[in-house]
Amino acid sequence: xxxxxPISADRAREVPEGHKYLFFVALGLALILLAFFxxxxxxxxxxxxxxxxxPANLLTDYFQLANIGAALVNVGLMTLLSLALVYWSHVKxxxxxxxxxxTVAGFSFFGKNLYNSLPIVLGVWLYTRAVRVPFGxxxxxxxxxxxxxxxxxxxxxxxxxxxxPGMALGIATGLLAGFVIPPLSTQFLRFHQGYNLYNxxxxxxxxxxxxxxxxxxxxxxxxxxxxxSSGHNFAFSFVLCGLSLLLLLCGLALxxxxxxxxxxxxxxxxxxxxxxPADCGMGPTLINMGLLGVLSTxxxxxxxxxxxxxxxGGIFTVIGFGACGKHxxxxxxxxxxxxxxxxxxxxxxxxxxxxxxxLFGTTLAPISGKYGPLAGILAGMLHVSLVSNLSFxxxxxxxxxxGFSGGFIAATLHxxxxxxxxxxxxxxxxxxxNHP
Numbered sequence: 468x469x470x471x472x473p474i475s476a477d478r479a480r481e482v483p484e485g486h487k488y489l490f491f492v493a494l495g496l497a498l499i500l501l502a503f504f505x506x507x508x509x510x511x512x513x514x515x516x517x518x519x520x521x522p523a524n525l526l527t528d529y530f531q532l533a534n535i536g537a538a539l540v541n542v543g544l545m546t547l548l549s550l551a552l553v554y555w556s557h558v559k560x561x562x563x564x565x566x567x568x569x570t571v572a573g574f575s576f577f578g579k580n581l582y583n584s585l586p587i588v589l590g591v592w593l594y595t596r597a598v599r600v601p602f603g604x605x606x607x608x609x610x611x612x613x614x615x616x617x618x619x620x621x622x623x624x625x626x627x628x629x630x631x632p633g634m635a636l637g638i639a640t641g642l643l644a645g646f647v648i649p650p651l652s653t654q655f656l657r658f659h660q661g662y663n664l665y666n667x668x669x670x671x672x673x674x675x676x677x678x679x680x681x682x683x684x685x686x687x688x689x690x691x692x693x694x695x696s697s698g699h700n701f702a703f704s705f706v707l708c709g710l711s712l713l714l715l716l717c718g719l720a721l722x723x724x725x726x727x728x729x730x731x732x733x734x735x736x737x738x739x740x741x742x743x744p745a746d747c748g749m750g751p752t753l754i755n756m757g758l759l760g761v762l763s764t765x766x767x768x769x770x771x772x773x774x775x776x777x778x779x780g781g782i783f784t785v786i787g788f789g790a791c792g793k794h795x796x797x798x799x800x801x802x803x804x805x806x807x808x809x810x811x812x813x814x815x816x817x818x819x820x821x822x823x824x825x826l827f828g829t830t831l832a833p834i835s836g837k838y839g840p841l842a843g844i845l846a847g848m849l850h851v852s853l854v855s856n857l858s859f860x861x862x863x864x865x866x867x868x869x870g871f872s873g874g875f876i877a878a879t880l881h882x883x884x885x886x887x888x889x890x891x892x893x894x895x896x897x898x899x900x901n902h903p
Contacts, residue, residue, distance in 0.1 A: 482721065482749045487560040491550045491568055494710075498572075499543035501706070506536030515540060522625040523578045524617040524692060524863030526819070528776035530576070531696035538576055538776060545575040545584065549610055552588065556603035562742035562752070562791035567610035569787025573780035574614070578866045583616035583623075586638045590645020597646075605649045611667035612648040614867040615641070618678060621689060621864065644674055655874070661739030662837070662877035664792045665830040668870015675861030691863040695819050696775045703774040707764045707782055714786070715757025722750030729754055736836035737792035744790060756789035759798065763826055766802065770825075771817035778819060781826030788829070797836035797843065798829040804847020812851070824851055827869035831876055838884045850876050 502511055514537025518529055529538035549568045553560065571579060591609040595602045602609075623637030652670040663669055682689065722728065728751035732743055743752040763785040767778050785793060805825040806816065814821045828850045835843025854872035865871055 484559060488550065488554065491546060491560075494572075495543045495546035495550065497543075498539050498546065502536035502539035502543070505539070505702075506534050510534055511536040511540055514538070518580050519582045520624060521620065522617065522692075523580065523583055523620040524689065525858060525866060525868060526577060526691070526693050526695060526777050526863070527617075528577045528695045530699065530776045531694050535699070541580050542572050542575040544581060545579055546572045548581065548584075552609065553606055556601070556606045558603035558606055562744050563607045563740065564610075565744070566784075566787040566791035567607045570784045571610050571613060573783030573787070574866050576776035576780045576783075579613050579616045580620075583619035583637075583641065584613040586619050586641025587613050587615055587645035587648070590642040590647075591649060592645075593642065594646045594649050608649050608652050608667055609645075611665075611867075612645055612652075612671065614668055614671040614865055614870070615644045615648075615675060617864050617866060618644055618675065625689065626687065640678070644678075647674060656739065659874050659877035660881055662833045662881045663830055663870065663873040664737070664739060664788055664832065665827075665867050665870025665873055666739060668830070668865065668867025669874030671865040671867055672857065672861055672871025672874070675864035679860065679862045679864060689862040689864075691858050693819075695773070695777070697773045700768065700774045703779060704764065704768065707760060707774070707779065711757045711760025711764065711786070713757070714753050714760060718750050718753030718755075718757060720750075721753065722748075726754070727751075733794050733796040735794070736833050737794065737797050738833040738837060739792060741792045741833075742790075743792075743794075752790050755794050756786050758795050759789040759793060760786045762795060762798070766825060767822055770806075770822060772822040773817075773819060775819060777823050778826070781823045785826055785829055788832075793829055793832045794836075797832040800835040800840040800843030801829050801831050801847040801850070802826075804828075804844035804849075805851050806847075807844070808848045808851040814851075814855075820855070824854055824869065827867075828854070828873070830870050830873035834877060834880055834884070838880075838888075842880070842884055846876055846880055849880075 506514070514533030517533040518537055518541055521532060529541060546568065549571045553564055558564065588609055591605055591612055592602055595605055619637045619641040622640045623634045626633060628636065648667065648670060651674065652667050655670045656666050659669070679689065728747050732747040732751045732755055735741060735746065743755065760782065763782045767774060772778060802825045805828050809816045809821045828847055831846040831850060834846040850872055853876060854869055857872050858868050
């Protein structure tokens with residue numbers, strides 16, 4: 468934004484692109500390897516077949532639908548696919564790309580897989596061919612756009628069609644969705660002015676709503692589902708805390724074991740398109756990502772929630788956006804606002820809905836970063852009330868339902884808070900004029 472300037476950071480230890488690729492390759496392979504500690508190869512294979520051939524609308528936890536091993540293999544493969552697309556597009560791994568890869572990985576615990584994501588990727592590529600622009604120009608939208616992957620699975624396997632015609636229809640639907648994501652996401656950014664970090668989630672919500680309106684016009688009803696697992700907190704506490712600690716230590720090592728630059732990062736509002744590695748350096752960015760990982764994992768455990776697929780997906784997403792808009796200072800007020808409402812309303816604070824709303828609700832972190840913690844608390848409180856009523860519109864076809872809700876909240880609060888600031892400044896100027 469115009470009111471923010473890049474921070475001068477100690478860049479004595481910049482990270483080569485090859486090292487960034489190596490990290491994500493190692494992450495993908497580690498997740499695949501981890502799968503074999505939970506299940507046998509035969510179980511992983513059978514579970515993977517279930518994942519690929521099942522509808523995937525919200526909330527479909529792959530831990531419960533198939534098994535932990537198959538889910539982890541799916542996450543690892545989707546991470547490597549995302550990295551391959553970034554490499555193929557010849558773009559640098561920026562904050563937005565880091566956020567996109569982590570988000571794809573996170574949602575591959577509960578909704579995304581190779582079958583339902585590839586048609587959307589191809590649709591975005593076809594759009595870039597049609598308008599004659601480099602694919603890399605839309606790589607972030609391409610990766611985030613797989614939010615609509617349940618459309619492909621739903622049309623393929625859940626409309627009662629024979630397998631081959633169903634798959635053909637599902638793939639065609641994915642191609643169409645992918646084709647329209649780039650132009651729409653660019654325009655919808657203006658709607659909330661970058662104060663909703665999950666801009667593609669808002670776009671996907673609109674697209675999913677339109678698809679569902681057409682289906683309902685033909686008498687097709689698709690309800691949201693709640694396939695959730697439990698009992699994995701012990702194992703995945705170590706996995707998530709280990710990942711967070713690794714990020715934290717790498718950041719400190721790059722930062723010469725100092726916190727220099729972290730305070731400057733915390734002063735940024737996080738409004739899109741903020742790029743923490745470019746503005747503050749990779750060291751402070753990795754420290755921030757590690758801290759967010761500890762914070763979000765700790766929140767789930769302290770609230771008594773389950774580290775199931777959706778919750779882990781939320782933690783991965785928060786960590787990823789630690790490179791592109793979120794930091795401890797601007798996410799805590801939003802999470803606090805969500806918690807306050809959940810303590811008062813009908814939702815249990817330990818329910819998966821309440822947990823993931825707090826995690827994904829941090830899409831509104833820029834509101835807190837720009838207008839202060841009280842504004843962030845209010846944004847979180849309003850977000851809880853709205854997000855639970857929007858999934859009906861797209862019937863779970865948009866995995867980023869919180870991004871859909873966040874777009875409306877941000878578009879409402881941003882101009883109101885701006886107006887209040889203008890009133891405050893006008894009064895201050897009048898007082899200054901009366902008392903020179």
